[in-house]
Amino acid sequence: MTLSSEKLDFFRRLLNQKINELLEDAEKTVADMTDSKENYPDPTDRASLESDRNFELRMRDRERRLIAKMQEAIKRIDDGEFGVCDVCGGPISEKRLVARPVTTLCIDCKTRQEKMEKLKGE
Structure with missing residues (x-):
C-alpha cells in the first residue's frame, strides 16, 4: 500500500x-x-x-x-520512501503516521524493537 x-x-x-x-x-x-x-x-x-x-x-x-x-x-x-518501514519494508499504517509522522518503523517492528530494548535493560 x-x-x-x-x-x-x-x-x-x-x-x-x-x-x-x-x-x-x-x-x-x-x-x-x-x-x-x-x-x-x-x-x-x-x-x-x-x-x-x-x-x-x-x-x-x-x-x-x-x-x-x-x-x-x-x-x-x-x-x-515515506510510510515504508526501514526494517521489514512493509507499509506503515496511516493511523501511525498521523500519530507520529517522523516514524520509520511499522508498529510490529517498533514493538519488537521495544521488547528487545527492554530485555537488554533487564
Whole structure:
C-alpha cells in the first residue's frame, strides 16, 4: 500500500506546519531570554531562574532534534520512501503516521524493537 499524492501532500503540510510552530516557539524563547534582565539578589530566586532556563533550553534542544527528524521525513516523502518501514519494508499504517509522522518503523517492528530494548535493560 503506497500513500496517494494527496496523503503525501497532507503529511508534507503537517510536518512543515509543526516545524514552523517549533521554530516560532524557539524564537520566543530566545527573545524572552535576551529581553529578560532580571537581577535577583536572592540566591534562591536566582537558582530557580537558572533551573527554569536550563529546563527551557533542554526542551528546545529536544525540539531541535525533532525538527531534524521532521526534515528527514519530508526528504523521505520527496524520495518516495515515506510510510515504508526501514526494517521489514512493509507499509506503515496511516493511523501511525498521523500519530507520529517522523516514524520509520511499522508498529510490529517498533514493538519488537521495544521488547528487545527492554530485555537488554533487564
